[in-house]
Amino acid sequence: MSALSGKVQTVLGLIEPDQLGRTMTHEHLTMTFECCYFPPAPGDETVAQAPIQMKNLFWLKQNPYSSHENLLLLQEISAVREELHEYRTAGGGTIVENTTQGLSRDLPCLKQLAKDTGVHIVAGAGYYVDATHSDATRKMTVEKLSDVIVTEILHGADGTDIRCGVIGEIGCSWPITESEKRVLRATAHAQTELGCPVIIHPGRNPGAPAEIVRILQEAGGDISKTVMSHLDRTIFDIGELMDFASMGSYLEYDLFGTEMLNYAYNLEVDMPSDSQRVKTLASLVQEGYEDSIVIAHDVHTKNRLTKYGGHGYSHILKNIVPKMLSRGISQAQVDKILIGNPKRWLTFK
Ligand SMILES: [Zn+2]
Numbered sequence: 001m002s003a004l005s006g007k008v009q010t011v012l013g014l015i016e017p018d019q020l021g022r023t024m025t026h027e028h029l030t031m032t033f034e035c036c037y038f039p040p041a042p043g044d045e046t047v048a049q050a051p052i053q054m055k056n057l058f059w060l061k062q063n064p065y066s067s068h069e070n071l072l073l074l075q076e077i078s079a080v081r082e083e084l085h086e087y088r089t090a091g092g093g094t095i096v097e098n099t100t101q102g103l104s105r106d107l108p109c110l111k112q113l114a115k116d117t118g119v120h121i122v123a124g125a126g127y128y129v130d131a132t133h134s135d136a137t138r139k140m141t142v143e144k145l146s147d148v149i150v151t152e153i154l155h156g157a158d159g160t161d162i163r164c165g166v167i168g169e170i171g172c173s174w175p176i177t178e179s180e181k182r183v184l185r186a187t188a189h190a191q192t193e194l195g196c197p198v199i200i201h202p203g204r205n206p207g208a209p210a211e212i213v214r215i216l217q218e219a220g221g222d223i224s225k226t227v228m229s230h231l232d233r234t235i236f237d238i239g240e241l242m243d244f245a246s247m248g249s250y251l252e253y254d255l256f257g258t259e260m261l262n263y264a265y266n267l268e269v270d271m272p273s274d275s276q277r278v279k280t281l282a283s284l285v286q287e288g289y290e291d292s293i294v295i296a297h298d299v300h301t302k303n304r305l306t307k308y309g310g311h312g313y314s315h316i317l318k319n320i321v322p323k324m325l326s327r328g329i330s331q332a333q334v335d336k337i338l339i340g341n342p343k344r345w346l347t348f349k
Contacts, residue, residue: 005349023092060303076307079305083313092317102127102129129173143189169201184215228251249292250341299313
């Protein structure tokens, strides 16, 4: 048994799992998303380059990745700090901050935010999608990658002594690249060594989540301690969803607050509305998966903050929970989704 066993590791140190409270399992508090800039449609260049302003907010909601400024969440620390205070007031306890290598992870900033606000923050170890892998990362063996991840959890990351408490979000493209496969295998090896939680960002294809689970399983990963993120933009057929659910990972609906018509990264995707997300959660609960569901907003651009007319980090607690309760999900089931499931996932074995 390691010193981590039975505990949750936050940026301020180890805590008891019962201290977590309501938990958003997939958010970002400071990051850059320049890796995924998407050029504006012809005719939209002017609005794309304009500073963010009220009259452009609807455009930004539809085209969040075509404004450079919008991708710089790291410029908004004081707005984020305010929102975290609001999150606590709304009954929030913990945020899992999924920013990994490749997205400008800033652990000292996370530590300061946790101190300032009293929100428990769990930081992520490992690597985002291939497009952000450095040459050095691409050359590493599975063993070396696993060593880096283990060090980030046991000793600290980015040259600090601030420790990560979860592996991920581990980024995968579609098709999954060779470098991403090595990172997935390294993730499974590190998880075997540490008994820690893992969280995955799948590529945008309905077959991606199952393919990733197979790679992790073959490398010895513990799927029962693994969250599959972004299912709201990945699996749409309810039969396919139930098939995937039976593989045993946590099922994450983490784009609450995001409603758009044309999803730039995959135009075949019909991004669901929040009402449709709640409906899917109700179906999963009805099929017996209430112990597998976790939810979040995945805030990763400026326009998602309330400062810019967005939904912020408290939207689920303020607006989605009442909707869940009115659509056949009981209070006890809501508590599992917001408290019990994240707690079980985040506790080291
Ligand atoms: Zn994310």
